[in-house]
Structures are given as structure tokens and as C-alpha cells.
Amino acid sequence: MSPTFNGIIFGILGLAALWGITKNIRTGTATSRGWTCTLDDNPIGFCLIVCVKAAVIGLAIAEIMYALGLSGDPIKDIQHAFPFLPTRP
Numbered sequence: 001m002s003p004t005f006n007g008i009i010f011g012i013l014g015l016a017a018l019w020g021i022t023k024n025i026r027t028g029t030a031t032s033r034g035w036t037c038t039l040d041d042n043p044i045g046f047c048l049i050v051c052v053k054a055a056v057i058g059l060a061i062a063e064i065m066y067a068l069g070l071s072g073d074p075i076k077d078i079q080h081a082f083p084f085l086p087t088r089p
Helices: 003-027 043-067 074-081
Strands: 029-032 035-038
Touching: 003 029, 003 043, 029 043, 035 043, 043 074
Parallel strands: none
Antiparallel strands: 029 035
8 A cells, every 4th residue: 555545544543543532531431342441440441541542643643754755664663673573565
């Protein structure tokens, strides 16, 4: 797939994650695949869910920068850092 298409897709995913983070912080409840954590009852689980969504935003920003030609391919950088991950063609 072209870098521009990847940038658009990851941009949409980043916006969805940003919307989810703001919704979670406003309500104090985070949900991920049927698992619900409230800030008062399980603060670590709440923080983990919010941090994973923040990582998606970071990856989205990196993909958009790659699509605009401002940085290298973030997926290749991740595969270089973690050699046990499968490589893409």
C-alpha cells in the first residue's frame, strides 16, 4: 500500500483513539474488548487502556509524517527493534 493511504488510515485510527481517550477521561471509565475499568476501582487497568490508545496516536502521527516524507518508515523501525516480529513483503 502507498504511504499516503497508510497515513490516511492511521490518521483516522489516531482520531478515533483521541476521541476514546477524551471520553475515558471525562467519564472515568475505560472499556477494551468487554473489559471495563473504572478510575476508582482499578486505576492501573484504566491507565493501561489509556496508554495503549495513546500509543496508537503516536503510531498514527509517525505514519502521517512518513506519508508526508518527513520521517522514515515507522513499521520498519519497529521490526528492526523487535526482530522476532514477522516482516512484511
